[in-house]
Amino acid sequence: SQQGEEDPQALSIQEGENATMNCSYKTSINNLQWYRQNSGRGLVHLILIRSNEREKHSGRLRVTLDTSKKSSSLLITASRAADTASYFCATDQHNYGQNFVFGPGTRLSVLP
Amino acid sequence: DAGVTQSPTHLIKTRGQHVTLRCSPISGHKSVSWYQQVLGQGPQFIFQYYEKEERGRGNFPDRFSARQFPNYSSELNVNALLLGDSALYLCASSQTGLAGTQYFGPGTRLLVL
Numbered sequence: 204s205q206q207g208e209e210d211p212q213a214l215s216i217q218e219g220e221n222a223t224m225n226c227s228y229k230t231s232i233n234n235l236q237w238y239r240q241n242s243g244r245g246l247v248h249l250i251l252i253r254s255n256e257r258e259k260h261s262g263r264l265r266v267t268l269d270t271s272k273k274s275s276s277l278l279i280t281a282s283r284a285a286d287t288a289s290y291f292c293a294t295d296q297h298n299y300g301q302n303f304v305f306g307p308g309t310r311l312s313v314l315p
Numbered sequence: 316d317a318g319v320t321q322s323p324t325h326l327i328k329t330r331g332q333h334v335t336l337r338c339s340p341i342s343g344h345k346s347v348s349w350y351q352q353v354l355g356q357g358p359q360f361i362f363q364y365y366e367k368e369e370r371g372r373g374n375f376p377d378r379f380s381a382r383q384f385p386n387y388s389s390e391l392n393v394n395a396l397l398l399g400d401s402a403l404y405l406c407a408s409s410q411t412g413l414a415g416t417q418y419f420g421p422g423t424r425l426l427v428l
Binding site for chain 1: 319350352354357359405414415417419421
């Protein structure tokens with residue numbers, strides 16, 4: 204079953220606006236990571252938040268983690284056209300050995 | 316430092332054939348993991364190797380196998396290719412395994428006809 208799921212599936216905003224994407228997961232985790240992917244190529248790591256952290260910042264990115272609700276959010280402030288990409292959350296899990304689970308992603312379009 | 320490299324970049328095969336994909340991790344990284352990404356979906360975990368030992372396996376059939384070499388590079392092998400194996404295959408390396416940041420290569424796009 205799908206462990207990580209992003210919401211919304213697609214998001215279209217104007218340059219300068221903020222973009223918020225949400226991620227939910229189903230099992231206990233050690234950490235949660237967010238990645239960006241441009242045009243179906245390799246993924247770029249954005250930020251890692253550990254299970255004992257509640258909020259983390261990196262530049263224009265803000266990530267929150269609520270382990271009681273098994274959810275995370277990624278906020279991109281003052282968006283730019285270059286932020287147009289697919290964004291994925293991923294969690295490391297320890298069911299029957301190690302596993303790394305991605306959600307289906309949010310496709311963000313930032314319009315100039 | 317060079318990032319994660321993968322070869323080939325593109326590949327076309329026919330059903331029933333075998334394919335080998337290669338990955339070189341970032342220097343100093345001992346963990347390599349493999350993912351399959353079908354168009355429009357998130358990557359699906361296939362394998363993880365750390366110090367040449369398999370540490371994790373996703374829900375993929377036995378047609379999929381992998382190994383890691385003493386220099387920490389890795390190969391992913393897929394036998395008896397099916398049309399549904401057409402996808403982007405991504406490799407990632409890490410210093411600390413799946414609990415740490417995964418650094419991804421550009422991927423190998425496989426098309427099975």
